[in-house]
Amino acid sequence: MKRERSYRTEAIIIRRSDFGEADRLLTLLTRDYGKLRAIAKGARKPQSRKTGHVELFMRSQFMLAKGRNLDIVTQVELIEPHRVLSADLVRATYAAYVVELLDSFTPEEERQVAIYELLRDTLGRLDTSDNVRLVARYFELRLLSLVGYQPQLFYCVVSGEPIEQADQYISPEEGGLIAAAHLSPAIRARQVSAGAVKVLRFLQTRAWDTVAHLQLRDDLHRELEMVMHYYIQYLLEKGVKSAEFLYRLRRETISLTQNQPLSNDSPNML
Secondary structure, eight states: OOOOSEEEEEEEEEEEEEETTTEEEEEEEETTTEEEEEEETTTTSTTOTTTTTSOTTOEEEEEEEOOSSSEEEEEEEEEEOOHHHHHOHHHHHHHHHHHHHHHHHOOBTOOOHHHHHHHHHHHHHHHHOSOHHHHHHHHHHHHHHHTTOOOBOSBOTTTOOBOOSSSEEEETTTTEEEOGGGOOTTSOOEEEOHHHHHHHHHHHHSOHHHHTTOOOOHHHHHHHHHHHHHHHHHHHTSOOHHHHHHHHHHHHHHHHHHTOOOOSSOOOOO
């Protein structure tokens, strides 16, 4: 959609930083115009009406004016503050992970309503769900589908044959599951258990209201995370900073709980 000189849109703040002496530089995922950068002038001043309305993950109605290089925030009306996310370090870290993935996979100024709604719904689930691990896995698969990287989980990507729900291999380079009989040394892949294959298929093909009732073992949660991070990091050709912070947070939490020295291994999911 073409932006007018002054325009209104619903948006979620996915990045922010200090700008100048009193302003904030925001990256907004808007419902109508895609990802935009904008300046909230004076937002760091205590008396500003924008103060408290331009924090990370907040969903608001924005009035913006087109600028030469950056658009200007002229008015903000808060819709959803996500106060639980701001008060809970674990939930906030998962939210940061979700936002970092979305930011990495989406270009600027490209309207994608489905991606906006996915982020909106995911942040709401991270606010309220007792199973943030499942929220993250569901988001990953949905995002990959929307940006054109949906992994093939039902057919072998080498032979094209239906693949059994058994221990298999997954290759981000090839785009999905590979039957063991068709795996060659030239293909980069990692093993994935039959249980993980079953859950990944379920997450990929079911609505959240159905997925939300899943109860999974901790070891299966860990495997799902490792598989998805392996897949995503290959696509991005880099690590995900917020995921690394989450690993560190887990190590420190377990160390404090068990009174043990820190390990470099990724521990159980929080």
